Amino acid sequence: MKKNQSIVIGNWKMNPQTLVEAKRIVTKTKTVARTLEHTLVVACPPFPFVSLVASKRNSGASGNRVHAGVQNAFFEEQGAYTGEVSTHMLADIGVEYVIVGHSERRARGETDVEVSKKVAAVTQSGMTAVLCVGETVRDAQGAYLNTLREQIKASLQAFPKRQLSQLIIAYEPVWAIGAKEAMTPVLVREMVIFVKKVISDTYGQEEALAVPVLYGGSVNFRNAADIMTEGHVDGFLVGRESVNVPGFIELIKVVDAVSAKK
Ligand code: 13P
Numbered sequence: 001m002k003k004n005q006s007i008v009i010g011n012w013k014m015n016p017q018t019l020v021e022a023k024r025i026v027t028k029t030k031t032v033a034r035t036l037e038h039t040l041v042v043a044c045p046p047f048p049f050v051s052l053v054a055s056k057r058n059s060g061a062s063g064n065r066v067h068a069g070v071q072n073a074f075f076e077e078q079g080a081y082t083g084e085v086s087t088h089m090l091a092d093i094g095v096e097y098v099i100v101g102h103s104e105r106r107a108r109g110e111t112d113v114e115v116s117k118k119v120a121a122v123t124q125s126g127m128t129a130v131l132c133v134g135e136t137v138r139d140a141q142g143a144y145l146n147t148l149r150e151q152i153k154a155s156l157q158a159f160p161k162r163q164l165s166q167l168i169i170a171y172e173p174v175w176a177i178g179a180k181e182a183m184t185p186v187l188v189r190e191m192v193i194f195v196k197k198v199i200s201d202t203y204g205q206e207e208a209l210a211v212p213v214l215y216g217g218s219v220n221f222r223n224a225a226d227i228m229t230e231g232h233v234d235g236f237l238v239g240r241e242s243v244n245v246p247g248f249i250e251l252i253k254v255v256d257a258v259s260a261k262k
Contacts, residue, residue: 003262004038004259004260004261004262005038005039005040005259006038006039006040006228006234006235006255006256006258006259006262007039007040007042007168007212007214007234007235007236008039008040008041008042008235008236008238008251008252008255009042009043009044009069009097009099009130009168009170009214009235009236009237009238010029010041010042010043010044010238010242010243010248011044011071011099011102011216011237011238011239011242012025012043012044012045012046012049012071012242012243013046013071013104013239014046015046015243016243019048019049022045022049022052023052024245025043025243025245025248026043026045026049026052026053026066028245028249029041029043029066029245029248029249029252030065030066032249032252032253033065033066033252034065036252036253036256037256037260038255038256038259038260038262039235039252039255039256039259040067040235041065041066041067041252042066042067042068042069042096042097043066043067043068043069043242044069044070044071044097044099045070046071047070047085050068050070050090050093050095051093053066053067053068053069054068054090054093054094054095055068055094056092056093056094067096067097068094068095068096068097069095069096069097069098069099069130070085070090070095070097070098070099071098071099071102072085072098072099072100072102072105072118073085073086073087073090073098073100073118073121073122074086074087074118074121075087075114075117075118075120075121076121077121086121087121087122087124087125087127088125090125090127091125091126091127095127096127096128097127097128097129097130097168098118098122098127098128098129098130099130099132099170099237100115100118100119100122100129100130100131100132100155101115101118101119101131101132101133101155102132102172103132103134103136103172103174103177104177112151112154112155112157113154113157115131115154115155116154116155116156116157116158116159119131119155119156119159119167120158120159122166123159123163123166123167124163126166127166128166128167128168129166129167129168130168130170130214130237131152131155131156131167131168131169131170132170132172132216132237133148133151133152133155133169133170133171133172133195134148134171134172134173134174134216134217135147135148135173135174135175136174136175137174137175138173138175145194148191148194148195148198149194149198152169152195152198152199153198153202156202161203161204161207164203164207164210164211165210167211168211168212168213168214169195169199169211169212169213169214170213170214170215170216170237171188171191171192171195171213171214171215171216172215172216172217172237173191173217175217176217176218177216177217177218177239178218178239178240179217179218180218181218182215182217182218182219182220182223182227183215183217183227185226185227185229185230185231186230186231188215188227188230188231188232188233189230189231189232192213192215192231192232192233193232195213196208196209196211196213199211212234212235213233213234214233214234214235214236214237215227215231215233215236215237216236216237216238216239218239218240219236219237219238219239219241219251220240220241220247220251221241221247221248221250221251221253221254224236224251224254224255224258225254225255225257225258228255228258228259229258235255236251236255238251
């Protein structure tokens, strides 16, 4: 990732409820995204709306548009897996990013082993895995750091160094998701350093520094600039604000302005 480039990924979760509204969000976001020079914007809508952003023709082209992502994919290649979607299908329609291991999926039973298989499947299909990690609670003794280290290592079990360029880490402390306030920029900075250290211990320092680390958890256009500058993040994974058009547009503009000065 270039020095003055940032990534903002919108995780729409299970929103909005109609195709008309999804189209409105995509159209308005595109209008602004195409004017930004330092920010790569990705939208991860629910599966029924993915075709609004996914296009085979555009896939791989950089900048000036909204890139296509999804919120999950299955690790098996094909076959009798009712309700699942394969990484091959997604790559085939032009999806470039897949969120893997979001805490809302882990809370419903997704294990580190499954997450690691998904990271492998996504990258082997040529897409980028947006691996979500984060502690559930912060204890005064700092045990959460060990938990986080183990979660990162287990989620990247057997993940090869040569595919690191297809990996983004989204650090999302679970307690800050859907909350009133985001984590403070100072704490974000500490945690970004910690995540990079864990990656560096496994893959080497130079490689670790090249893996983008995003922050997620109650990010909005008001707190984005401070978290970016003081938190030293490479961008954001955004929930609620990503489907709130005026807020998201303001957010990506703020990120672009800060990135331009990086
Ligand atoms: P909020 O931005 O709504 O807190 O959600 C964060 C998140 O879970 C993004 O993946």
